[in-house]
Amino acid sequence: MDATRLTERLAALAHPARLEIVLHLARTDGCGCGDVVDTLPLAQSTVSQHLKVLLEADLITHERKRPRSTYRLNRDALLAVSEHLNAIVDQCCVGACCGGKSNRLD
Amino acid sequence: MDATRLTERLAALAHPARLEIVLHLARTDGCGCGDVVDTLPLAQSTVSQHLKVLLEADLITHERKRPRSTYRLNRDALLAVSEHLNAIVDQCCVGACCGGKSNRLD
């Protein structure tokens, strides 16, 4: 995952509604757009847009089914973001620095 | 860290220039605004604004010194974001779900 992809994913997560959607999908093993609409004080078109953003960032998956489609959290993608941030922390000037703290030497 | 704080930090990280700044600070154990300006194709005032955003998100620290001030990465804050995302992944419907994968049972 390059820097551009990372910022795209971070941007996708950096919105209260979208973060809420991610949390909802994490709790409910996949649901449709309508289900998400019911949990948020937003119009259906707005939710659809948010889902699209998350989809383009590959943070969720989409399965077209009838009568309802299913959106699911892409755990791997979310985990990749988490680990990328972790890598930055680890990379942080090995040795005593950044406020005098040592690096994960446990 | 509540959801609002998390989205604020994610938003701060979700910009190419600011992510670059964070990476730079991670590599160079603290430096001034001017040093950052030298590494980016942006005006000094723009960089200063980006630093302010990162500062408000508490992702970096600022020590006013002369002749140069010093910005440093706040490792704990960045780590907190990483772990928060990790927690969402872990929370993801305990059991087989989300693409049929099991949850970190190692």
Place this chain on the structure above:
DNA sequence: ATCGTTTATCGGCGATATACGATGAATTCG
């Protein structure tokens, strides 16, 4: 074929973000 349900897309508006140059404040150097 028509209707109802579900979802995606379009157009537009207000708000926010991003960029820059200019300016000011604080400090150091000559």
Place this chain on the structure above:
DNA sequence: CGAATTCATCGTATATCGCCGATAAACGAT
């Protein structure tokens, strides 16, 4: 003192975001 350095802030122009209502598209049910 005056000049230079470093950085923050202001004002402003432009672009993007976020939201909505309206509409289109897809499809199952009647």
